[in-house]
Amino acid sequence: MEIRKPSILELEEIMMFSPQALFEGTMGRVKPTDEKIKQLVDPLLAKGCYYLIAIEDSKLMGWILIGESKDQFTDRVIGFIYELYVTPEFRGTGIAKQLMKRAIDHLKCEGYPEIRLGVFAENDAIRLYEKMGFSIRNMTMSLPL
Numbered sequence: 001m002e003i004r005k006p007s008i009l010e011l012e013e014i015m016m017f018s019p020q021a022l023f024e025g026t027m028g029r030v031k032p033t034d035e036k037i038k039q040l041v042d043p044l045l046a047k048g049c050y051y052l053i054a055i056e057d058s059k060l061m062g063w064i065l066i067g068e069s070k071d072q073f074t075d076r077v078i079g080f081i082y083e084l085y086v087t088p089e090f091r092g093t094g095i096a097k098q099l100m101k102r103a104i105d106h107l108k109c110e111g112y113p114e115i116r117l118g119v120f121a122e123n124d125a126i127r128l129y130e131k132m133g134f135s136i137r138n139m140t141m142s143l144p145l
Contacts, residue, residue, distance in 0.1 A: 001054055001055070001056040001061065001095070001098070002054070002055055002056065003052055003053065003054050003055075003098060003099065003102045004052065004053065004055070005050060005051065005052060005053070006051050006053045006063070010053055010055070010060060011051065013060050014051060014053070014060070014063055015034070015037060015038070015041070017060075017085070017087070018032075018037040018041065018083075019031070019032050019033065019034060019036075019037055021083065021085040022037065022040075022083075024085075025083070025085070025119075025120065025123065026120055027120045027122050027123060029120075041065070044065065044067060044082060047067065047068075048067055048068065049065060049066060049067025049068070049080075049082060050065070050066065050067065051063050051064065051065050051066075052064050052066065052099060052102055052103060052106070054086075054090075054095045054098065054099055060087065061086065061087055061090040061095050062084075062085055062086035062087055062090060062095045062096065062099055063083070063084075063085055063099070064081060064083065064084045064085075064099040064100065064102075064103045065081070065082040065083040065084075066079065066080065066081055066082065066103045066106060066107060067079075067080060067082065068080060068110075068112065069116065076113070076114075077112070078112055078113065078114045078115065078116055079107030079108075079110065079112030079114065079115040079116070080115065080116055080117065081100075081103055081115065081116070081117035082117075084096060084099060084100065084117075084125065086099075096125065096128055097128060097131075097132070100128065100129075100132055101132075103115075104132070115134075116137065117129065117134065121139075
């Protein structure tokens, strides 16, 4: 398995899978259109964020989208993990952990003092993030009306 930045064709493949990735990542609360994915991702890529992919024998196994963000209170620039996704057939094989390690290495080498990510409370990925040293920093609560 190789972890690297995607080619243009591989990026197009990510965009095809992205609505499903966002649907799963939001625990089924959001079913985005291709256009919505474009509205979310294009500005991130335009400001320098990038994907790393896990690939083997030309088969896309998963990806992670990383870059910078600003702390909303202090304006301090930090590293941020915007998305992590492993295709269903490769789940449970350690690919998410390998993508996370590589992303952390990239963001650390780029000089960010901290890395953050957002995750829905019921998402199983929380266990992975905690094992990798992430901890809860803040919470957003919701009251359905």
